[in-house]
Amino acid sequence: MIDSPSPEPGHTGSPPAPLLVAVARGIALVVVVPLRLIWELVAAVGGWLHRWLLAPVGRFLDRWLLRPLGWLLRMLLWVPLVWLGRGLGWLFRTLVWVPLVWLGRGLAWLARTVVWVPLAWLAYHLIWAPLRWLGRVLAPLGRLLLAGLAAVRRWLAAAGRVLLHALAWAWWAAGRLLWWCYALTLRPFVLAAGWLWRNAVRPVGRAVAAAWRATVSPAVRRVRRAVVDPVRQATREVLAALGLRG
Template sequence: MNTENTGCLTAVARGIALVVVVPLRLLWDAFAYVMGFLWRWLLAPVGRALGWLIEHLLVIPLRWLGRWVLAPVGRALWWLVHTLLLIPLRWLGERVLLPVARALWWVVDLLLVTPLGWLWRHVLAPVARVVGAALAWAWGIAGRISRAVGRALRWTLWHAVGRPLAWTYRVLLTPVGHWLRAYVLRPATEVARAVRAATREVWRALFGGPRRPGRGTTGGPGAYSG
């Protein structure tokens, strides 16, 4: 791009910028002038007047009230509470309640804590140890007796019930079962099988066999399908 074209573009851009920026700058300067005028001749005096009024009508009276009324009243109230409540309560605690509590604890310790401690150390603890040892010894003896009784019951039940049942099963029931299976059940099964086979042969001879797959006719009497 040559120098002449660049100069033309720069001139056009500057012209557009002047057209846009100059009105905005004029508006900004006017706004700043108006605000400065208002601040100098209106807002600042009004603010100073309000500050003077708040200072003289609120802050100074409150400060005077706190210094000359509230603070003396607070000190007087604290003196009254301290003199009429705290000092009597402290005296009552130190002179009455604490001695009474010490006396009560001395009585409780003398009549209850010390006798109970002596009773526990010299009576209850030894008795508890003796009873515990006796219970442990009795528990062991009971376990031995229980095991002996269990062994005796097992021996008795075996010789009274188990051994006769085992002998009966081994000597009587087993041979009888073998005999029944060999001479009753097996022949009966063979007879039943022969009867079923004969029945099927008779049925086929009289009514024919069942329909074979692929045939459209039904078998009648004499249509034997062997």
Template sequence: MELQQQPPPRQPEGCLTVAIRVPVRIVVLVLVVPVRMVWDVLAAGARAVHRTALRPLGRALAWLGRTLIVVPLTYLGRGLAWTGRTLIVVPLTYLGRGLAWTGRMLIVVPLTYLGRALAWTGRVLVLTPLAWLWRYGVAAPAQWLYRWALTPLGRGIAWVASGVAAGVAWVASGVWMALVRVGLILIVVPVGWFWRRVLTPVGHAIALVGREVGAAFGHAWRIAGQLSRAVGRGLKWLGGQLVGRPVRWVWRTLCAPVLHWVRDALWAPAARAAAVVGRAAREALGAAGRGAREALASARDTVRQARADAWRALVGGPPREPAPHPARTLGRTTTASGAVPAPEISLRKTEG
């Protein structure tokens, strides 16, 4: 069984501490109680205003803004984005791909081969002779001059400078030690005595007074809070008896039936009609989108075929097989829906 750790014994307080604590707590309590009462009244009023007025008003404004601004702007933005993507972005994308392919084949590839040829010519005719000239005309003489002339001269200068620096350092060290000793005697010793004999006792007294004043403020604030809560509970009970009961009776007897009738007779039919209109609008937008997607698919097939024909015309290749006509299918005699029947081929015309 573990032994419970006993709290450390409190040190005995001096007479000066007790003499300061009692009058300070009395004065602070007299000053703090009215301030705490006013503060609690203001805080309770602010909470009541926020709970009964500001929060419902904010929710109503948020719902109104979302219904009248955010939702319409959202659908408008989606429609504009779809229109821009369908009418501008997709055509420009295919146009850009075609232009990029044409520029690459007609400009980039020839310029790449031309640049490689020019680089090889410059390397052979210019860079190689310049490298040989630098190596044997500049680098070799400079290396010889550095090794046999500049290096011995630099070593001699460094030896002389090291001797002079050693002498100067010895003199500077002696002067520094003298200055340190004089500063210790004239500045550090008097400042230390003044700190120990004067500033330390004064600081202890100021800290004691400040600690007692802070503790008195905390104690007075807690007592004032208890008094304020007791007064607030009494006012709350009195307000509930004089105001709350009549207001609740008026709400249950008059306001609630009227609001229920408005909800059931006006708001619910309007909401159902709006839902029907929204469903019809979504179906119309879906049909328009499907038609636009089919048109874009046809345009993409046409652009792809034109690009293949252009490539074949530029680089050559086997002739393209004609696409089978959609009017007839292999192994069946029926025609595809919505297609024009293919023309019949006469055997006499083929043989002739």
């Protein structure tokens, strides 16, 4: 039975109501006690089943079924498969891999002995040795040719310098000759023409211009004011009177 909680020491309080205590005890009797009894019953039945049924059955299956079945599978399946794999590996190594290795080594030896060595010997004696001999023979000719080319280059450079100097001197001589021709032939005429222009033509021109401004220009202005302007004005008036001028 569930007793009502007692008040803590040092604290005073009113006791719970009798109705609440009765309700709590009734709930405990109706719910908690049956659940506890059911749990104890299930635990007892489960323990009995495990001890007298499940554990013996498990030991029986492990000892008389699973272990013999595992031994049979190992002896009848796994071990034969292992030996079969080892046998196949030995057969592959003996019948395939080793012959292929020996075949590759033989082919390599044949290629080196029958192909590479003769080709190297032929290349050395038919190509490299003749080329080296030809190089030794042609080396003096090459050096002589290079020396000749160098000499020709030096000669051409010297000839070019001489030609440039000759052209420069010819240019200078032609310039001096033209200068002297100009100085001895045209320059006196140019100087004389300049002197004549400054001392004769220009003063005469200035005198003519002054005479023109003193005589002709005033006469022209007087004629224009005395004759031309009145005639122009009369003509305009006549045309205006006749209605011929807009």
